[in-house]
Amino acid sequence: MTRLKEHLSHLSHLFLPLSVLVLLIIINLIKGADYFSITMVNGAFYGNIPNILFGASELVILTIGMTLVSAASQGQDISIGEIATITSAVFVLFVLNAGQVTLLTIIAGFLISCVAGLVVGAFNGILVSGFKVQPMVATLILFLGGRSIAFMIDGKLSPILANNISNQIGTVIPGVPIQTPIILTVVFIVIIAVVLKTTNLRLYVESVGINPSAARLNGINPKKIIFLTFLIMGVCAAVAGFIAVNKAGRHDSVNLLKLIMMDAILAVAIGGNSLGGGKFSMSGSIIGAYTIEMLNRTLLRLEVEPEAIKAFKAVFIIILMVIASPVVRVFAGKVLDKAKTIVAGNSLPKTGGLNNAVVSSTDTSGKKEK
Amino acid sequence: MGSLNTTKPKKRLSNSNLLFIIAGIIFILMYGFALISFPDSFMQFQTFFDLFNLNAALIIMTLGLCVVMIVGGIDISIGAVCGLVTMACAMLLQSTMGNIWGALLLSLGIGIAFGLLHGYLIAYLEIQPFIITLSGLFLAQGLLTILHKDPINVTMPAFVSLRDFTIVIPWLGTQNRLGVFIPCEIKPGVIIVVALVVLFAALMKWSRFGRNVYAVGGNNQSARMLGINVKKTIFFSYVICGLTAGIAGFVFIMTTGAGNIGNGSLFEMKAIASNVIGGILLNGGVGNLLGAPIGTLTLLIINELIRAAGVQSNSQAIVSGLLLYLFIVMQSIVMSLRGRRNFRLALPSWLQGKKKAENQG
Numbered sequence: 001m002t003r004l005k006e007h008l009s010h011l012s013h014l015f016l017p018l019s020v021l022v023l024l025i026i027i028n029l030i031k032g033a034d035y036f037s038i039t040m041v042n043g044a045f046y047g048n049i050p051n052i053l054f055g056a057s058e059l060v061i062l063t064i065g066m067t068l069v070s071a072a073s074q075g076q077d078i079s080i081g082e083i084a085t086i087t088s089a090v091f092v093l094f095v096l097n098a099g100q101v102t103l104l105t106i107i108a109g110f111l112i113s114c115v116a117g118l119v120v121g122a123f124n125g126i127l128v129s130g131f132k133v134q135p136m137v138a139t140l141i142l143f144l145g146g147r148s149i150a151f152m153i154d155g156k157l158s159p160i161l162a163n164n165i166s167n168q169i170g171t172v173i174p175g176v177p178i179q180t181p182i183i184l185t186v187v188f189i190v191i192i193a194v195v196l197k198t199t200n201l202r203l204y205v206e207s208v209g210i211n212p213s214a215a216r217l218n219g220i221n222p223k224k225i226i227f228l229t230f231l232i233m234g235v236c237a238a239v240a241g242f243i244a245v246n247k248a249g250r251h252d253s254v255n256l257l258k259l260i261m262m263d264a265i266l267a268v269a270i271g272g273n274s275l276g277g278g279k280f281s282m283s284g285s286i287i288g289a290y291t292i293e294m295l296n297r298t299l300l301r302l303e304v305e306p307e308a309i310k311a312f313k314a315v316f317i318i319i320l321m322v323i324a325s326p327v328v329r330v331f332a333g334k335v336l337d338k339a340k341t342i343v344a345g346n347s348l349p350k351t352g353g354l355n356n357a358v359v360s361s362t363d364t365s366g367k368k369e370k
Numbered sequence: 371m372g373s374l375n376t377t378k379p380k381k382r383l384s385n386s387n388l389l390f391i392i393a394g395i396i397f398i399l400m401y402g403f404a405l406i407s408f409p410d411s412f413m414q415f416q417t418f419f420d421l422f423n424l425n426a427a428l429i430i431m432t433l434g435l436c437v438v439m440i441v442g443g444i445d446i447s448i449g450a451v452c453g454l455v456t457m458a459c460a461m462l463l464q465s466t467m468g469n470i471w472g473a474l475l476l477s478l479g480i481g482i483a484f485g486l487l488h489g490y491l492i493a494y495l496e497i498q499p500f501i502i503t504l505s506g507l508f509l510a511q512g513l514l515t516i517l518h519k520d521p522i523n524v525t526m527p528a529f530v531s532l533r534d535f536t537i538v539i540p541w542l543g544t545q546n547r548l549g550v551f552i553p554c555e556i557k558p559g560v561i562i563v564v565a566l567v568v569l570f571a572a573l574m575k576w577s578r579f580g581r582n583v584y585a586v587g588g589n590n591q592s593a594r595m596l597g598i599n600v601k602k603t604i605f606f607s608y609v610i611c612g613l614t615a616g617i618a619g620f621v622f623i624m625t626t627g628a629g630n631i632g633n634g635s636l637f638e639m640k641a642i643a644s645n646v647i648g649g650i651l652l653n654g655g656v657g658n659l660l661g662a663p664i665g666t667l668t669l670l671i672i673n674e675l676i677r678a679a680g681v682q683s684n685s686q687a688i689v690s691g692l693l694l695y696l697f698i699v700m701q702s703i704v705m706s707l708r709g710r711r712n713f714r715l716a717l718p719s720w721l722q723g724k725k726k727a728e729n730q731g
Contacts, residue, residue, distance in 0.1 A: 265504070
């Protein structure tokens with residue numbers, strides 16, 4: 001029993017993202033009971049849930065990187081969409097210049113774009129770790145200039161990726177019923193999970209995020225760890241850019257993954273992570289990313305007018321954050337305690353029982369607050 | 371007793387002032403460079419005034435953002451709020467009950483409403499400022515598109531006369547090729563800018579609120595222990611930021627005379643960049659308010675220089691990004707050099723003395 005409780009308390013940080021997810025599912029089910037129905041179209045699964053998994057794939061991958069960056073550097077990278085645009089421009093350039101497109105060229109192009117992601121990530125990482133610039137300011141540079149760099153790499157307006165393999169990567173491989181971006185996302189999540197389980201990355205990142213000086217005194221080099229998270233961010237952005245450009249079939253350097261950093265930061269926050277660094281929950285962030293995609297699609301499904309979608313989203317986020325805020329939580333705890341007291345007082349004999357109950361409950365609540 | 375005070379302790383330059391001086395030097399260098407490379411255009415006073423005339427809204431916005439940044443928060447909704455204000459004002463002015471004073475009140479009201487919302491949620495419910503102001507940005511953009519999707523050009527006569535109203539300085543100006551003297555012109559928005567800069571500088575320098583803002587931004591906990599009402603200070607800083615966004619929206623429509631969805635978009639990023647150039651750190655507690663307008667002017671001059679130099683349009687963003695990079699790196703190097711010189715281990719005095727003796731011996 002105690003072990004079960006421990007396990008539950010371990011999962012308590014997932015309370016916020018999961019409750020939001022459940023709320024959205026209930027809203028969707030009220031709108032139409034066929035929400036979960038999945039049909040086969042041309043040998044692939046098709047329905048609301050596969051659509052959400054398909055649509056959120058880039059966001060999930062970027063959110064993974066963003067979680068690490070926020071946890072270690074106590075700030076956010078706002079240039080992720082631009083990094084993804086640059087790396088995918090490199091990928092498209094390589095593939096279009098390769099002549100014959102085979103699986104090998106695609107893989108080579110992907111690896112080269114990952115290297116480009118590392119280089120761009122290192123640019124941000126040096127600024128943040130070496131020069132101690134705040135992450136938001138450091139990444140502001142690429143946010144302002146990144147799309148122009150991608151445009152210059154492209155050389156012309158939105159080159160088109162018209163070949164069979166990228167088409168299959170962006171949609172479905174014949175014979176496999178699940179869309180390829182979903183598979184790639186799952187593979188990426190598994191790799192990250194294995195890395196976090198087997199290496200000390202989580203411990204180091206968390207200790208640097210909680211207190212860099214204390215981490216340094218304990219033999220962890222905060223500069224190296226922050227630099228590493230930015231490198232990982234670069235790779236995440238490269239993978240996301242690869243998926244996005246294959247999905248779209250053409251490289252639009254102006255609109256590719258535009259303003260996605262807002263959604264990624266939001267996903268990190270909805271996942272129950274502090275944006276001020278420290279402990280992080282990767283599963284929470286991933287669920288948060290899927291929640292955001294689901295929210296977007298729910299608003300569309302509820303036939304909210306396109307002009308009003310942003311306002312609705314904002315109101316939803318504000319309500320969510322208010323419910324999750326520490327002050328409201330403490331208040332709710334107090335109200336619960338009072339309710340318990342009243343229930344206990346009613347069940348106990350009237351003579352003096354109420355006072356005892358009140359005293360005991362205030363004692364426990366006092367302890368909890370400490 | 372008097373003999374003890376003879377050695378006056380050397381007053382150490384505070385971080386805020388150092389960064390402000392750096393920002394000032396950068397500004398002067400940039401303007402000097404502009405004067406040398408493009409003497410024809412930058413020698414004219416009108417060019418200098420035009421920086422203010424055309425970007426009054428941005429400068430006003432940076433002032434409010436500066437207060438929030440010093441208190442240790444951030445507000446990324448200001449650009450969207452500014453856009454919302456312009457559209458709301460344009461719709462009000464175009465309607466039958468249009469009135470300039472009503473539009474002014476409306477813009478102030480929208481700004482304060484957003485400020486109150488942000489301030490309450492961030493200060494009293496302790497939610498992360500980035501998320502709240504991000505949803506504020508979404509809310510303002512959503513309301514803007516709900517209000518009206520197409521650009522509105524205000525044709526109300528009283529407003530048009532206000533839009534075209536300029537203050538002419540007869541004794542300052544240039545002669546054009548034909549020898550006709552053209553006096554300099556200033557828009558009324560510039561006067562609002564100057565008044566607000568003076569007001570805010572005084573507020574941050576001499577008022578109790580301003581000192582509280584620096585204390586809270588420097589260290590939240592110790593400010594609370596000193597008896598400062600931390601929540602109230604944070605709350606009012608966001609209200610002020612919202613208010614300036616509202617004023618900026620009114621100044622924006624006073625300059626351009628039209629409500630449009632694209633108005634004020636990405637101004638928040640420009641404002642953050644200019645505040646950083648002006649020496650205001652995002653961590654809070656450091657920064658001189660006068661750095662905000664100076665940083666904005668530096669950013670604008672960079673853009674003007676790039677435009678004057680005839681750089682291709684898509685590499686303009688890269689060049690301005692590179693210059694921003696240079697400034698940020700320079701600031702950080704200066705700060706770290708300064709930190710290294712004064713680096714001391716936190717040892718008790720008798721241990722330090724011993725160490726010194728060891729070093730000497």
